[in-house]
Amino acid sequence: MKAGVIAVQGDVSEHADAIRHAAAAHGEEAEVVEIRSAGLVPDCDVLCMPGGESTTISRLIHREGIAAEIRDHVAAGKPVLATCAGLIVLSRDAKDERVDPLGLLDVTVDRNAFGRQKDSFEARIDVTGLEEPFPAVFIRAPLIDEVGDDVTTLATVEDRPVLVRQGPIVGTSFHPELTDDDRIHELAFFPDERTEVAA
Amino acid sequence: MADATDLEELKRGTELVKRGFARMQKGGVIMDVVTREQARIAEDAGAVAVMALEAVPADIRKRGGVARMPDPTNVTEIIDEVSIPVMGKSRIGHLKEAQILEALGVDMIDESEVLTPADDDYHIDKRDFTSPFVCGARNLPEALRRINEGAAMIRTKGEAGTGDVNQAVEHQRTMQRQIREIKGLEYDEREKWAREHGAPRELVHETAEQERLPVVNFAAGGIATPADAALMMHYDCDGIFVGSGIFGAEDPVEMGNAIVEAVNNWDDPEALADIASGIGKGMKGQSKDSIPEEERLEGRGV
Numbered sequence: 001m002k003a004g005v006i007a008v009q010g011d012v013s014e015h016a017d018a019i020r021h022a023a024a025a026h027g028e029e030a031e032v033v034e035i036r037s038a039g040l041v042p043d044c045d046v047l048c049m050p051g052g053e054s055t056t057i058s059r060l061i062h063r064e065g066i067a068a069e070i071r072d073h074v075a076a077g078k079p080v081l082a083t084c085a086g087l088i089v090l091s092r093d094a095k096d097e098r099v100d101p102l103g104l105l106d107v108t109v110d111r112n113a114f115g116r117q118k119d120s121f122e123a124r125i126d127v128t129g130l131e132e133p134f135p136a137v138f139i140r141a142p143l144i145d146e147v148g149d150d151v152t153t154l155a156t157v158e159d160r161p162v163l164v165r166q167g168p169i170v171g172t173s174f175h176p177e178l179t180d181d182d183r184i185h186e187l188a189f190f191p192d193e194r195t196e197v198a199a
Numbered sequence: 200m201a202d203a204t205d206l207e208e209l210k211r212g213t214e215l216v217k218r219g220f221a222r223m224q225k226g227g228v229i230m231d232v233v234t235r236e237q238a239r240i241a242e243d244a245g246a247v248a249v250m251a252l253e254a255v256p257a258d259i260r261k262r263g264g265v266a267r268m269p270d271p272t273n274v275t276e277i278i279d280e281v282s283i284p285v286m287g288k289s290r291i292g293h294l295k296e297a298q299i300l301e302a303l304g305v306d307m308i309d310e311s312e313v314l315t316p317a318d319d320d321y322h323i324d325k326r327d328f329t330s331p332f333v334c335g336a337r338n339l340p341e342a343l344r345r346i347n348e349g350a351a352m353i354r355t356k357g358e359a360g361t362g363d364v365n366q367a368v369e370h371q372r373t374m375q376r377q378i379r380e381i382k383g384l385e386y387d388e389r390e391k392w393a394r395e396h397g398a399p400r401e402l403v404h405e406t407a408e409q410e411r412l413p414v415v416n417f418a419a420g421g422i423a424t425p426a427d428a429a430l431m432m433h434y435d436c437d438g439i440f441v442g443s444g445i446f447g448a449e450d451p452v453e454m455g456n457a458i459v460e461a462v463n464n465w466d467d468p469e470a471l472a473d474i475a476s477g478i479g480k481g482m483k484g485q486s487k488d489s490i491p492e493e494e495r496l497e498g499r500g501v
Contacts, residue, residue, distance in 0.1 A: 116278075
């Protein structure tokens with residue numbers, strides 16, 4: 001499996017490790033490619049959009065010509081895991097002119113919805129399809145507001161969606177790459193009877 | 200229906216949450232700003248965060264006197280202006296400045312040698328704060344002492360306000376060399392190394408095993424051009440702080456944009472040539488050798 005991590009900015013190596021571990025758990029070997037310029041996405045089977053600053057990532061993927069390639073990747077039905085800033089960048093509307101979202105995931109988001117860094121937190125959250133709660137880390141995290149008809153919500157915090165799936169895209173407002181628990185990466189890239197949810 | 204979680208058992212300010220914040224800055228450029236207008240320019244240029252201070256280091260050098268935390272009114276204005284994280288500098292050992300910055304809502308506190316130290320012997324005990332801290336270091340033992348005190352991020356201690364990248368290079372290469380050195384040592388030899396270098400022993404073992412610092416490591420001090428930023432990325436820095444280099448340049452907007460792009464393209468000389476063209480002059484600067492030993496900042500708070 002060839003996995004691309006959009007690497008213009010953010011916690012790239014954490015996602016690369018999580019992808020390798022998730023693949024190994026399914027008996028596969030993942031070749032991870034860091035994507036900082038155009039031309040690499042078309043060869044990737046799956047993509048990760050990491051956490052970081054959505055304003056910076058948004059600017060650089062447009063400037064480097066990566067944005068259009070991500071659109072093609074999704075149009076081809078290939079999996080994407082988008083976490084935190086990645087979720088904002090893939091959304092339909094980030095309610096902020098400083099971010100130019102790709103509109104691939106039919107949700108609207110509120111940036112920094114929990115407040116500033118001192119309000120950031122970790123908590124164990126219940127996820128549809130996972131037997132045990134997931135250790136989720138929320139860092140200046142966004143919250144999902146409106147959710148389109150084709151979007152399935154897999155976890156909520158205080159009644160707001162924090163984990164959603166729409167076709168090949170899984171979006172999280174938290175950071176599954178910051179812990180050793182790779183179940184969200186498995187859910188995104190190796191959907192099976194345990195994690196598959198009717199869309 | 201999705202599984203619902205009520206946040207009764209959430210934990211704030213844990214090591215994971217603090218170090219995690221620093222990880223989100225990786226591959227980014229953090230820019231020094233003095234006013235809200237500068238903060239806006241920095242965000243528009245693609246900065247991942249801004250660092251609020253009362254004057255950029257080059258001006259602090261020229262002006263002399265005591266350098267303190269930024270004016271709280273100014274910090275609040277900058278926080279209101281931008282959506283990216285806002286960091287603030289406190290004096291080394293000045294617990295109260297750090298607490299005030301946290302109360303203002305600053306996302307990360309830089310306990311910085313650029314300001315006049317409040318305490319010659321002790322740094323702030325950073326473990327008790329909910330907010331993450333970044334601290335400067337010239338070498339591995341110094342970095343590990345700061346991490347042991349609770350720092351969630353390390354940066355080099357290049358000579359601030361000079362536009363001379365020399366010391367940042369020196370510090371980063373020293374750090375890399377020392378990590379290679381302890382990696383090759385046996386357990387008992389690492390114990391001796393830790394004793395001899397005044398480094399916390401558990402962190403020495405952890406660093407040797409991971410073959411890198413346990414926290415994110417940025418370059419700071421004297422970075423003034425896209426080429427400087429790319430050089431520091433070449434030496435395995437996780438990202439870049441730029442102080443006087445942006446607003447001391449002829450065209451801060453062009454320079455800010457160019458340094459952000461250079462960090463993303465650090466390993467592509469042709470792209471760098473393009474990025475570095477037509478952006479106006481960098482800050483004038485002064486070489487570190489022209490600064491008398493007693494006026495150098497890197498020896499503060501070791």
